[in-house]
Amino acid sequence: MTDISKTYSLPKAELTLRQKVGQLFMPAVFINDTEEEVQQMEQLIKEQCVGSICFFHSRASAATNFEGKKKVVHNEQSYDRLLELIGRYQKAASVPLLIAIDAEWGLAMRIENTPQFPYAITLGALTDKNNLIQQVGEAIGDDCRRAGIQWNLAPVVDINNNPENPVIGYRSFGDDRDSVLEKTEAFLKGMTNSGTLNSIKHFPGHGDTATDSHLGLPVIDKSMEELMENELYPFKKLIASGVDSVMVGHLLLPQLDADNPSTTSSKIISGLLRKKLGFDGVVISDALNMHAVSKKFPQKGSLEEAAFTAGMDVLCFSENVAEGIDEIMTNASKDRIQESFDRVRALKHKAFSQESHLNQVNPDDYSQLNRKIAEQSITELFGDAPTVEKIKSSDFLNISVNSGKKNSFSKQVSSYSGAKGVDLDAALISDNQSIVLSIFAPAVKPKDLFGFDDKTLASIHRLISEKNTLIYLFGNPYILDILKLQPNSNVVLVYQDFPEFQAVAFEHFSGNIKAKGKLPIQLKTFQP
Numbered sequence: 001m002t003d004i005s006k007t008y009s010l011p012k013a014e015l016t017l018r019q020k021v022g023q024l025f026m027p028a029v030f031i032n033d034t035e036e037e038v039q040q041m042e043q044l045i046k047e048q049c050v051g052s053i054c055f056f057h058s059r060a061s062a063a064t065n066f067e068g069k070k071k072v073v074h075n076e077q078s079y080d081r082l083l084e085l086i087g088r089y090q091k092a093a094s095v096p097l098l099i100a101i102d103a104e105w106g107l108a109m110r111i112e113n114t115p116q117f118p119y120a121i122t123l124g125a126l127t128d129k130n131n132l133i134q135q136v137g138e139a140i141g142d143d144c145r146r147a148g149i150q151w152n153l154a155p156v157v158d159i160n161n162n163p164e165n166p167v168i169g170y171r172s173f174g175d176d177r178d179s180v181l182e183k184t185e186a187f188l189k190g191m192t193n194s195g196t197l198n199s200i201k202h203f204p205g206h207g208d209t210a211t212d213s214h215l216g217l218p219v220i221d222k223s224m225e226e227l228m229e230n231e232l233y234p235f236k237k238l239i240a241s242g243v244d245s246v247m248v249g250h251l252l253l254p255q256l257d258a259d260n261p262s263t264t265s266s267k268i269i270s271g272l273l274r275k276k277l278g279f280d281g282v283v284i285s286d287a288l289n290m291h292a293v294s295k296k297f298p299q300k301g302s303l304e305e306a307a308f309t310a311g312m313d314v315l316c317f318s319e320n321v322a323e324g325i326d327e328i329m330t331n332a333s334k335d336r337i338q339e340s341f342d343r344v345r346a347l348k349h350k351a352f353s354q355e356s357h358l359n360q361v362n363p364d365d366y367s368q369l370n371r372k373i374a375e376q377s378i379t380e381l382f383g384d385a386p387t388v389e390k391i392k393s394s395d396f397l398n399i400s401v402n403s404g405k406k407n408s409f410s411k412q413v414s415s416y417s418g419a420k421g422v423d424l425d426a427a428l429i430s431d432n433q434s435i436v437l438s439i440f441a442p443a444v445k446p447k448d449l450f451g452f453d454d455k456t457l458a459s460i461h462r463l464i465s466e467k468n469t470l471i472y473l474f475g476n477p478y479i480l481d482i483l484k485l486q487p488n489s490n491v492v493l494v495y496q497d498f499p500e501f502q503a504v505a506f507e508h509f510s511g512n513i514k515a516k517g518k519l520p521i522q523l524k525t526f527q528p
Helices: 017-022 036-049 078-093 120-124 132-148 177-194 224-231 233-241 267-277 302-310 319-329 334-353 364-375 385-393 408-417 454-466 477-482 499-509
Strands: 028-030 052-057 098-101 200-201 244-246 284-285 377-381 397-401 422-424 437-440 469-474 492-493
Touching: 017 319, 017 334, 028 078, 028 120, 036 078, 036 319, 052 078, 078 098, 078 132, 098 334, 098 377, 120 132, 132 177, 132 364, 177 233, 224 233, 244 267, 244 334, 267 302, 302 319, 302 408, 364 499, 377 385, 385 437, 385 492, 397 408, 397 454, 408 422, 408 437, 408 499, 422 477, 437 454, 454 469, 469 477, 469 499, 477 492, 492 499
Parallel strands: 028 052, 052 098, 200 244, 244 284, 397 422, 397 437, 437 469, 469 492
Antiparallel strands: 377 492
């Protein structure tokens, strides 16, 4: 199958110094942009010699909109539109663009009707099946290359050791540094096999924070010794073995630099990342429109210049490309510009020249892979295991919190046990009745209690406190911290609501498979 990424070649003619600076910029592009906005981007690429672009779904879903200030319009033709826009933007470029996207769990992170794979936290529950993670990395990479995307800005290697983290959480492989490293290595191996460039993020570690850097500046007040022991551990190991790029997050580490966030800190980028850890590849910023840094640099172009001066090579989601180029041309030396340009050019050469062998897409293969992950990740958190069997063998009530999602699990339980499934609001519960409760969360992110309304949460709390309840949770395991679980509560974590995961959950309920997964995080309130 044709690899669209390999249809471009780099020009041999020398670029001007200003064009070389343009190669360091990565503005955001959007699937749902209007024709006028697309033409404006084509003109920007052409006039400023832009080096790369990063695809997002829509301006309404971009980082600083943060969950719902503007309506996100569903687009059934997203994938076709992606291919169309990649072709148009590449045609506008005098130097072939590096096309990037965040595809941590597949193109589905940004593009409708494309394959979705489990979140990192689900993969973190696998105990000895890193080959499955490698297959996920390779499948995601293959999907990127087929579309003409060379650079997947993934994986997340943050160690999520703060249950209050509002932005990393389910995107991390867990809270154990060795497990995070091991699973990252497997994911990277798969992506490398596909010929897709990677970017480990968010340096120097975004796991232990309770602030979302889309909205504010997180502070991680730890010594260098503490950082090297935990946050920096996977970065150090992965850099030593070789990665394509490192993405620097928007974080303030006062012990290292009390005045500047990591995005604009030469002590963190040039000092820690370059000199101490020895990374000489491409350093890319996290999105520069994020409020953690954008609000601190009101003058157009000043943030881009500050990040470049600190040691950044690629300026992601720059909203002020022309002004940023002007500022860098005014303040940076020719040698410094050449240094970053050489790194970006080398990355492009790798992307456009390396061999990759893409097989024909078979949706059944992806479904089978998700099924295997479901079988190996499903996790029992039983506070009173003997009660589980009593519930299953009793005249239990089959209650569901569907949150508008298709609940095939509850239907299968009904056909198996005769216990008719009912929604939580419609449940009429007798005094001695046991409960099998399937919960589908409205949202994967913790904002506003994962989207649960107060009435639904109160009903769940009442069931858990008053009844023998067996819970099957299809969602982020951190949800357990808001359910007011008891020490003797019994929970089965299914992690995803994919059809394959629901089928495996029913197989587990039926006693046909054993739970093999392990919770990859520590919860605040429930430790059975």
